[in-house]
Amino acid sequence: MDKKRIREWSTRRRVLTIIACLFILIYIGIVLYHTYKPLPEGISHDGTLYRTDNVEMYTDLTYSQDRSKEGMVHELEIFEEVFAMIDRAEEFVVADYFLYNGYYDEKEDFPELARTLTDRLAEKKKENPEMPVILITDPVNNGYGSFRSKEIKLLKEAGVEVVVTALDPLRDSTPIYSGVYRILFQRWGEDGKGWLPNPMAEDAPEMTVRSYLKLLNVKANHRKVIATEEGVLVNSGNPHDASGWHGNVAFKADGPVINDVLEAEEAVSRYSEGPEEFPRTEAEENPDGLYGVQYVTERPILEHLLEDIGKAGEGDEVWLGMFYIAKRDILSALIGAAERGAQVRIILDPNENAFGNKKTGLPNMPVAEELIEDSEDRIEVRFYNAVIGQYHTKLVYVKDGEEAYISSGAANMTERALDDYNLEANLRIEAPADSPLVEELDGYFSRLWNNEDALYTLEAEEKLDGFSQAQRVVYGLQKLLKLTTY
Incomplete structure (x- = not known):
């Protein structure tokens, strides 16, 4: 190859290298900006109690x-x-x-x-x-x-x-x-x-x-x-x-x-370029009302959940009924509550079916296994007997001797739901432990956990025994690369 061709190839290679480096820099900049950019005004709403x-x-x-x-x-x-x-x-x-x-x-x-x-x-x-x-x-x-x-x-x-x-x-x-x-x-x-x-x-x-x-x-x-x-x-x-x-x-x-x-x-x-002004109601607060209610969206849901679960200790109860659970902060909070002596019980969807299509059990299968192992069997898990449909509930319920804290709505316990990515909405409720609402919640969870009048839930081992190591590896890669659907 003569010197002229060598110079041309060297120049072409430098140009391609510069273009590639510029693309990578632009790509990284776009990724970082759109991962952490300011949210639209009014999103991540932390309402009044x-x-x-x-x-x-x-x-x-x-x-x-x-x-x-x-x-x-x-x-x-x-x-x-x-x-x-x-x-x-x-x-x-x-x-x-x-x-x-x-x-x-x-x-x-x-x-x-x-x-x-x-x-x-x-x-x-x-x-x-x-x-x-x-x-x-x-x-x-x-x-x-x-x-x-x-x-x-x-x-x-x-x-x-x-x-x-x-x-x-x-x-x-x-x-x-x-x-x-x-x-x-x-x-x-x-x-x-x-x-x-x-x-x-x-x-x-x-x-x-x-x-x-x-x-x-x-x-x-x-x-x-x-x-x-x-x-x-x-x-x-x-x-x-x-x-x-x-x-x-x-x-x-x-x-x-x-x-x-x-x-x-x-x-x-x-x-979203819809109506800019919504109606309002003239409803007045009852300052002596039995319950506290609070509308929270996106990350404030997580912040209140961590605070409420963090209150649970010896003799208290923590219940979850959940479609998806994978958020590391929530898992750590649940394990911490169990270590402090709270009874932590979780009902999960098995993540095996979505509108007639078979799913792999992710993320709930490996997460359930992790919670049981890391809590040294203090945390109890059952899977819903989802013959048709899904156990699509997103409910967290913490109860001590005097007060109960409830969070329920759209938000799964995942990064996409709780880290200001999706738009989510939950109602957070504070209720006396002896109130009618808490009695109803206790009845709901007791009915499902104890299979009081039907086969609602199954032992965790029945589902986890068939979960493969390959699926655990897939779950780990999904979490690492943030390539999940949950």
């Missing part, structure tokens, strides 16, 4: 007497109350729901939650044209821009204000992928004629490649809440037909906490 005498618990349970689908029983309370709240509303309805559609492939006769919610909201608006009726939802229901769902079409035709949450302003929870997405793909948008199958169901509208690329960022408005002048109901369940038989829990409260919910939801609407 108000007093009220009125807090109600609603539950959904699906169960059988054995491990088969024969004789399945569905006890469904939550959305019956949601629909009733809409019917009774006289001043406004504001709702925020993550999954809101009727698409599914399973051969089951699920309740028509999406259509019923659509009909109730549309009817309310048509009967009361001047009443604010607002729905906030996640772009998953529009295929991330590939189509507009039939539910959203019907609501808009009825005059309901629909806000599809903007996800790009939120922080990136999968930075390795999202850095590449933001550099190469984000600018092209998602609209267009879809041609790829929809992961929701075979009969759901097809999606574009660009929508799939956005989906892989795995971020969401995961909230599940409804507010009227009557009260707020904060839920772990979605108005999604295929989720209709999941196990869920919801709490309803009245008073000024309604305005905290409206303020927090207004913030989502504002940054």
Whole structure:
């Protein structure tokens, strides 16, 4: 090779090296910025603790007497109350729901939650044209821009204000992928004629490649809440037909906490280019109320949980009913409570099924094993007997001799839920240990833990015995690289 060619090759190599280094620097800068950037104003809301005498618990349970689908029983309370709240509303309805559609492939006769919610909201608006009726939802229901769902079409035709949450302003929870997405793909948008199958169901509208690329960022408005002048109901369940038989829990409260919910939801609407001002209620606080209630979203959920679990010691109780658990701070807090002498009992979904598709047991299987081992068997774990659907509950309950602390709503115990990535919403409740609400909670957990009238839960060993070392390795890599769906 002559000297001229050598110089040309050397120059070309230097240019390519510079370009590669610049790309890497830009990539790292984008990853760091979008992982830690400021949140939209009003997100990560830490509400005021108000007093009220009125807090109600609603539950959904699906169960059988054995491990088969024969004789399945569905006890469904939550959305019956949601629909009733809409019917009774006289001043406004504001709702925020993550999954809101009727698409599914399973051969089951699920309740028509999406259509019923659509009909109730549309009817309310048509009967009361001047009443604010607002729905906030996640772009998953529009295929991330590939189509507009039939539910959203019907609501808009009825005059309901629909806000599809903007996800790009939120922080990136999968930075390795999202850095590449933001550099190469984000600018092209998602609209267009879809041609790829929809992961929701075979009969759901097809999606574009660009929508799939956005989906892989795995971020969401995961909230599940409804507010009227009557009260707020904060839920772990979605108005999604295929989720209709999941196990869920919801709490309803009245008073000024309604305005905290409206303020927090207004913030989502504002940054998503929806209505900038939501209605408010004139509800007054009862300073002598039996219960304290507080609306918290995103990271404040974690901060209060760590404080409340940290109060548990000798002779106290800590209960969890949880769909996903993996957040290291929560695991350490639970182990600490057990070491201080608290009785820690956890009911987990086995993470083996998602809308008819088999899952690997991550993250709950390896986390359950870790909690049992690291606590030296002080922490007790059972898995829900999820014959159909999932144990989708997100409930933490701490009780000492005089007081109980409850946190329930949309948030799983994971980084994505608790570290200001997803939009999440929980209702935190302080209750006397001898109150009717605590008695109801005790009955709920006793029924499931002790299988009082059906086979609700299974021994942890029954599930963990079949969990492989390879799955543990996958779990470790997922956590290290932040490439999870939970």
